[in-house]
Amino acid sequence: MEEDPRLQVFKREWFENKDCLDIGCNQGLVTITIAKKFFCRSIVGIDIDKGLIDDAKCNLRNTVRKKQSQDILARGSFPEGLNSGALYERNVSQSSNEEILYTQCYPSHPREHDLLQRVSFHCENFVENMNVCPQKFHAILCxxxxxxxxLNWGDSGLLALFSKIWRLLKPGGVLLLESQPWESYKRYRRLSEAIRTNYSNIHLHPDQFRDILLDKVGFRSADTITDNLSGTVAGFDRPIIAFKK
Incomplete structure (x- = not known):
């Protein structure tokens, strides 16, 4: 993910020492890399798919574990009294799902050491319910x-998404929006009866999103930071627009 062109066009000032939210974080790879590369103060990744969130948490633990191993190899030895089987202690958090966290036992770069504290993942339906993020954010990725x-919630769900993002952004905050083109909707219109119905009743198309966010929602500016990302995985070479509140 370090080489993902989408990350290469992002500005450090949007994230460094900032509180961030990644909506639809999938397996958390972009979320984790932003925390590492841009040193955000905190970043929350949410996704409606619990399986993807479990994968994201696993990827976070593996990222910290890999950095830990690299530090040890660079030093050429383990700390006194610590062997490879004792690099991580398992602690059960007090959260409702009794999430297992891995705490490092070997000192490393402070910004790597606190990655588990700065990055978190939650299974959430952002459109209908958002319980884990009462605070506001400097940057939101969508x-x-x-x-x-x-497709799942129709025009009303899309407008609810935009409205909620606006409310969660701090003044001066940025929304990074990468929308799929209307042509790609057709392929999935028969996934369920609800999607079939929503697809037939959609009136707001992606080429209208910019005007909706500026004229209806209230963002004060919109800059296309890229029109075509060469080298991006096929299907993800789409424009990304930075909207400022």
Missing amino acids: LSVTKWIH
Whole structure:
């Protein structure tokens, strides 16, 4: 993910020492890399799919574990009294799902050491319910998510998404929006009866999203930070627009 062109065009100032939210984080790879590369103060990744959130939490633990191993190899030895089987202690959190966290036992770079504290993942339905993020954010990412919200909740769900993002952003905050083109909707219109119905009743198309966010929702500016990302995985070479509140 370090080489993902989408990350290469992001500005450090949007994230560094900032509180961030990644909507539809999938397996959390972009979320984790943003925390590492841009040193955000905190970043929350949410997704409606519990399986993907479990994968994201696993990827976070593996990222910290890999950095830990690299530090040890670089030093050439383990700390006194610590062997490879004791690198991590298992602690059960007090959260409702009794999530297992891995705490490092070997000192490393402070920004790597606190990755488990700065990055968190939650299974959430952002459109209908949002319980884990009462705070507001400096940056919100919504990358390749709008189509799925649009197909599952129709125009009203899309507008609810935009409205909620606006409320959760701090003044001066940025929304990074990567929308799927209307042509890609057709392929999935028969996934369920609800999606079939929503698809038939959609009036707001992706080429209208910019005007909706500026004229209806209230964002003050919109800058296309890329029109075509060469080298991006096929299907993800879409424009990304930075909307400022």
